[in-house]
Amino acid sequence: EAGVTQFPSHSVIEKGQTVTLRCDPISGHDNLYWYRRVMGKEIKFLLHFVKESKQDESGMPNNRFLAERTGGTYSTLKVQPAELEDSGVYFCASSPPGQGRHEQFFGPGTRLTVL
């Protein structure tokens, strides 16, 4: 079974540009999450999709970040315009449907560098 995949693995952009990160969850996983780790800090929750609906987006830093999951399969996270403080590693995770399933499976992450 394929794990969670993320693309690209690394992105270097200039301040003010736009970047779109993609996540493909494990097949059949209704739950999809985005997390972020900035330098020297802990991994922090950004948002949670159940199928195509945003269940919790309390961790999104500001309105420069837009997450979508059209059709309930893959998800994209767009940062527009990017700022220096957006640099970090963005992780996607997925988990199976149903209550009581607390294990989340993480992808390898996208390392974003904003210059």
Next chain:
Amino acid sequence: QKEVEQDPGPLSVPEGAIVSLNCTYSNSAFQYFMWYRQYSRKGPELLMYTYSSGNKEDGRFTAQVDKSSKYISLFIRDSQPSDSATYLCAINRGAQKLVFGQGTRLTINP
């Protein structure tokens, strides 16, 4: 105050030693506790998952939760160089939102 506190280390021990990794948390309502292992340039990989208090064992790994002191631990017996990684404790804060500790970087020296 952070919801989950974890000493970032680094921690370096000789091969074969018993390793103890720890986290504290602030909210006594938390019920689900996890340990993730993360190798360099990889995503976190779920190692152990426990509910409420008590111990859970899986091979050389034991996870322990002490809810009275709000303390969670991961023990690694007969540590191997392949165990060298960053270990992250995580708590399911509810609605499947994970809160992570900062991670402890562990090196096992041959």
